[in-house]
Amino acid sequence: MADRDGKIWMDGQMVDWRDAKIHVLTHSLHYGCGAFEGVRAYKTEQGTAIFRLQEHTDRLFNSAKILRMKLPFTKEEVNEAQRAVVRANKLESCYLRPLTWIGSEKLGVSPKGNKIHMIVAAWAWGAYLGEEGMARGIRVKTSSFTRHHVNITMTQAKASSNYTNSILANMEATDDGYDEALLLDSAGFVSEGSGENVFIIKDGVVYTPDLSAGALNGITRNTVLHICKDLGLELVQKRITRDEVYIADEAFFSGTAAEITPIRELDRVQIGGGSRGPLTEKIQTAFFDIVNGRNPKYAHWLTKV
């Protein structure tokens, strides 16, 4: 990804893509303490717009707060940086990656005194789990890796270090021929995917794990809560067991990258009819209407670039 044309916003300046570099003694590279966001911009009839920009920026600042990193920019500057990056790269729809990390002044475990840096990059990125997965549903494996306990690396921070757990789970699942992993919490209850929140549907009711299961407080998850309300669907946040997923009528993942991706199988057990379920399709359609600017009720979630 490094050798290409384009612009990256880095510490307040727009720099050439190839020049957006850091030193090998960067603290975060060694110990993993950093925070990032995954944001999407969509092509709408009113022009390209970033979906729920403010919520993503708020979460980034919360992640930094949890990790005791003081960002040297204001939320307004971070919002503006994201709009500027989309414009500078002439992108109609894209994925955005704001990232903040600890610099290379010194390398002891304590980062006190080191500079805090930030970039925003943006590039075109289609369906994260594949177009076919969006239409037919994906195959998922329960991970042998446990999701972070809530008192380990802090599960409400979108912390870089949390993603070693995601990488291990995703590689295990995909090496075994599945599309994605489902992680359980330290008590054995369903938590989330390696980069997605999870939902199941049973007898017309939508269920998702409450956040005490260690899942990230997903912005798409929150969007789904609004969609369910609008569609008159009851939504319950509760502890969910692995076998509740097996016997669900439908299941899906939600995430900025994954959007709404149906799940058709868990551990080789077919879920419901073994394809995208009818309520999942309704929720997916409502989601794409919102992000593409076709639902005026949520126009305030779209920030034009």
Ligand code: PMP
């Ligand atoms: N859980 C994890 C571990 C994630 O990485 C993501 C993606 N950010 C999500 C859930 C979904 O969050 P969001 O909908 O805000 O993208």
